[in-house]
Amino acid sequence: MNQLADAVLVLHALVVIFIVGGLVAIWVGAALGWSWVRGRLFRFVHLLAIGVVSTLSLLGVACPLTVLEDWLRHGPNETQGFIQRWVSRLLYYDAPAWVFTLLYVAFALVVLTTWRRIPPRRRA
Numbered sequence: 001m002n003q004l005a006d007a008v009l010v011l012h013a014l015v016v017i018f019i020v021g022g023l024v025a026i027w028v029g030a031a032l033g034w035s036w037v038r039g040r041l042f043r044f045v046h047l048l049a050i051g052v053v054s055t056l057s058l059l060g061v062a063c064p065l066t067v068l069e070d071w072l073r074h075g076p077n078e079t080q081g082f083i084q085r086w087v088s089r090l091l092y093y094d095a096p097a098w099v100f101t102l103l104y105v106a107f108a109l110v111v112l113t114t115w116r117r118i119p120p121r122r123r124a
Contacts, residue, residue: 005072012065015049022046024112030118043120050111054104060097 023046029037036042054062 001072001075004071008065008069008072012063012069019046019049019053019107023050023107023114025119026114035121037117038121040120043115047111047115050104050108054101054108057101057104073118102112 022042025034026043027044028034028036053063
């Protein structure tokens, strides 16, 4: 079960990288003329991803990936493996829940602003 929990943790990290890195890629790509950053599917999935994160946070619902990982590990007494230790340090911080909600919503607003400033291309 620990290996499956580690896989969920890595998936979680990849989602975070997609959301944060996607926004950076959109701005850098727009400046450098990369056409793929204006792709409607990429942009919609990116907006949807941060939209889900911020909505769950506003509703006070725990991230399903976090819940699944915790369930797979089933208990605080297990030792941490290499992947869990390092990826967890990158993903989880000790702060009040409202801080994260504020950050998620602010990030979602930046993504929405980016949608308007660097719009996806329209279909031909």
